[in-house]
Amino acid sequence: MQGLHLMADLRDCRCDPVWLTDADRLGAWCEEAVLRVGLHPVGRLFHAFPATGQGPGGVTATVLLAESHLCLHTWPELQAVTADVYVCNFGSDHSDQARALMDAIVALFAPEAVALHPVRRG
Numbered sequence: 001m002q003g004l005h006l007m008a009d010l011r012d013c014r015c016d017p018v019w020l021t022d023a024d025r026l027g028a029w030c031e032e033a034v035l036r037v038g039l040h041p042v043g044r045l046f047h048a049f050p051a052t053g054q055g056p057g058g059v060t061a062t063v064l065l066a067e068s069h070l071c072l073h074t075w076p077e078l079q080a081v082t083a084d085v086y087v088c089n090f091g092s093d094h095s096d097q098a099r100a101l102m103d104a105i106v107a108l109f110a111p112e113a114v115a116l117h118p119v120r121r122g
Contacts (some may be wrong), residue, residue, distance in 0.1 A: 013112075020081070060072070
């Protein structure tokens with residue numbers, strides 16, 4: 001049951017706006033990023049929300065991992081993203097991979113401000 005849960009609020013993202021609105025593109029990036037850091041995807045769900053009076057719809061991108069999950073939620077009208085990376089450390093410690101994945105997420109979205117909330121689980 002022990003693990004590391006990293007949650008981040010990314011504000012004023014300076015990335016290409018497509019990363020905040022294109023579910024397929026963001027989802028493909030998530031799957032590639034997970035593999036690059038040595039985690040193991042076992043499922044996925046990418047969803048684009050419809051546009052509103054405030055602007056284009058955001059995206060939820062979720063990759064289910066053998067180790068736990070990655071989930072991103074975007075708010076293009078706010079240039080904001082919430083990121084959730086959780087790894088269980090059953091059998092071996094995946095904390096370094098979780099931190100590397102969160103670093104890659106922050107680099108992709110290039111936020112002006114990051115509020116990182118790490119939680120040790122278990």
